[in-house]
Amino acid sequence: MLFYKLYKDADGRKVGFVQGNEACVEAALLAGMRFFAGYPITPSSEIAAVSAEKLPMLGGRFIQMEDEISSMGAIIGGSMTGKKTMTATSGPGFSLKQENLGYAIINEVPCVIVNVQRGGPSTGLPTQIAQADVMQARWGTHGDHPIIAISPASVSQVVTSTIRAFNLAEKYRTPVILLMDETLGHMREKIVLPREDEIELIDRKQTEDTPEEFKPFATKHGDVPLFAPYGKGYRYNITGLIHDEAGFPTTKTDEVVSLLDRLHSKINDNLDDIVEVCEFQTEDADTLLVSFGSATRSCISAMEKGRAEGKKIGVLQLLTVWPFAEKQIVKLTEKIKNVFVVEMNMGQIIGEVSRCSHRDAVVTGINKYNGIYITPQEILEKVKESR
Amino acid sequence: MKNLYEVRLSGSGGQGLITAGMIMGEAASVFDGKFAVQTQSYGPEARGGACKAELIISEKEVAYPKPVDADILLALSQQAYDQYKDDVKEDGVIIVDSSLVKYEKGKGVYPIPITQLAIDKVGLKVTANVVALGVISSLTGVVSYEALERALLSRIPPGTEEINKKALALGKTLEFKDNI
Amino acid sequence: MKSAIHDYLRPKKKFPHVWCPGCGHGIILASIVRAIEAAGKNRDEVVVVSGIGCSSRAPVYVDFSSIHSTHGRALTFATGVKVANPKLTVIVISGDGDGMAIGGNHFIHACRRNIDLTMIVFNNNIYGMTGGQASPTMPQGDYASTAPFGTLERPFDVCKLANASGANFVARGVVTSPIPLEKHIKKGIEKKGFSVIDVAETCPTIYNFFNKTGNPLKMMKDLKAKAIPVQKANTMTEEELKGKIVTGVFADRYYPDFTTSYDKIIMDSAKRSMKDEESI
Structure with a gap:
């Protein structure tokens, strides 16, 4: 229903x-x-x-x-x-x-x-x-x-x-x-x-190899292997074990390393495509609220209220939480040194923000974890307190 | 007319408050072309526990989605009235079901025997939420009557159209006064 | 002489396999392959799914699409394959630890759901790969690394469990009699709905280590001697049946299977979806 x-x-x-x-x-x-x-x-x-x-x-x-x-x-x-x-x-x-x-x-x-x-x-x-x-x-x-x-x-x-x-x-x-x-x-x-x-829809790329040539984890087309659906003549194995390009278990050290490296590089070499953030009034900001998910909305309201009082607050929403928006944090903290990380937990993503922030930036957590949505007032008060 | 309304519909589980919130939000956003966000909270009970639906209806996009102090409070139970009556803006209104709730009279407090009217005039107690929507529309204008009626008809079980329309119309045509 | 199993071995697979000399897993795997062939299945449309354990390595060696999944979860992956593409023939290979302990919940629910999968339980009553822990089918009192004083717990009877949980086809074979075993598996593959074939076998390395059951040949002979066809078992007393393994078919039903029933929902839903949204 x-x-x-x-x-x-x-x-x-x-x-x-x-x-x-x-x-x-x-x-x-x-x-x-x-x-x-x-x-x-x-x-x-x-x-x-x-x-x-x-x-x-x-x-x-x-x-x-x-x-x-x-x-x-x-x-x-x-x-x-x-x-x-x-x-x-x-x-x-x-x-x-x-x-x-x-x-x-x-x-x-x-x-x-x-x-x-x-x-x-x-x-x-x-x-x-x-x-x-x-x-x-x-x-x-x-x-x-x-x-x-x-x-x-x-x-x-x-x-x-x-x-x-x-x-x-x-x-x-x-x-x-x-x-x-x-x-x-x-x-x-x-x-x-x-x-x-x-809408632009993406479908996994399908192999054009013959079943005889096909290897399910072949790297010849790049870091993302081409796919063959089960039931179409490509009879191959997948396993949770570390495997070779053919999908069979291996403990050969070079094959182990090459699989693990490739699993990471296919993501890490494409951060510009994968990582998406939203910036709100960061151009002239001297205070940055970094947040993600629902807490972002309270940050935006806090920003609006703060700006009405003359406080130059900007907001960064980590729309992609992982992989972490390292480059964006580095760039923003080059000019904004007063950084608050707003999250409805006891402080998790703040570790990543601190790691990537400029060494002169002061990174402070604003946290709420009592089951109630964090309010713009609570954020503004914390921002004012730590000035 | 204000640019932004914070609305709190409160009472007990089973009184149809979340349905009322959904209808009001859909009316405002889909049919009246405003921005609306509706949130809710309720206990683990399916029936009888404290329950509220909250809305922000605005001319602008809404960031923080929860009302703080309400422009409009609907209280359909004593517990809800006691809990939320103080979180109302100075120029806000409280619509209280006087057939169920003991209230303090005051400016902006509108006592209406909503549930009793639903029983007596509509003939179906569970339409109290719809009667209340009619009252809210005619008292505050936060949503248009036409939009409410359309959203209402799309959210109710087939075969109940006439009685629901009757309930909404009753809410619209009631005469009410504050400070009594 | 080249038999079906040779034709179905993975050409580029790096043998040798992981199984010990005297292990019955190869016999069961060969029976499965012959049964698939006898059932006339196109090998391109067969998916073999396993969990973790000695027996669960079986799919890796044969030339079908195969999923060597996580411990106990073969049925869950197999259910996904079957529901997403009901045309595929899906075979599940599991051990007694994998299928009846960590995967026990999935097992009873696959029976209840009556989803069209064929599950073969390589039942040697012990965890071999991890070094000889007591499994849920180990006879009470037998020894294991985690049961140094003998197991306190009573074993599951895989077939009774499957039967009571609603599987359409339930049978038990013995590794020492591959021909009836192959027939049971073939029947299971042909049967719409959930089929379970429990296969009694031996673990001459680990089971023998803890229980001094003798060399592989002796264990096989003892196993064969314990096997009693269900027709004969029906005439025996409970006392006489102690320590025996009852073989044969225990359930052969025709309840509707999950994906066939779901196809009807799709047919009905297609009509509902024709309605267009009204304009604002």
């Missing part, structure tokens, strides 16, 4: 007043999602419910799995048949998905994992906001690995970010994490969905 309705505007775009979770599914369908596997968990459950309702209308398929682990396994299996796949969860479930997330990374399986963050650790605050899974998104699965995580701040940004998540997953053959939060997931705003002719 759907709790929203889409209308058509004069330009033929679909319009609606919808939740972040609902917008995520609408955008995923536009991006080409045709398989979703999930497990009920607050505050992400609407994503599964809307997927269950809408996927079959497009010939896609939905399955409610027996747990979080199996949902992650299923979207990997589904993606190997060439389908664009997604799952959605929140903190506890995200913890459970981590092992298979690593499997998707090492086997370069495109898929999207939505984490609608809630308070933690453990069961934490199931119905309340937090942004405390940022580091888990980066380092939750074991071993050295790269990751892409995108964190939208509004329901409209959920639409663009979800489409982007699928595109990046396909382009770089990697899982992409969409880091939302409870408030954004349940918040309703108007969205205008792009028409199909207005």
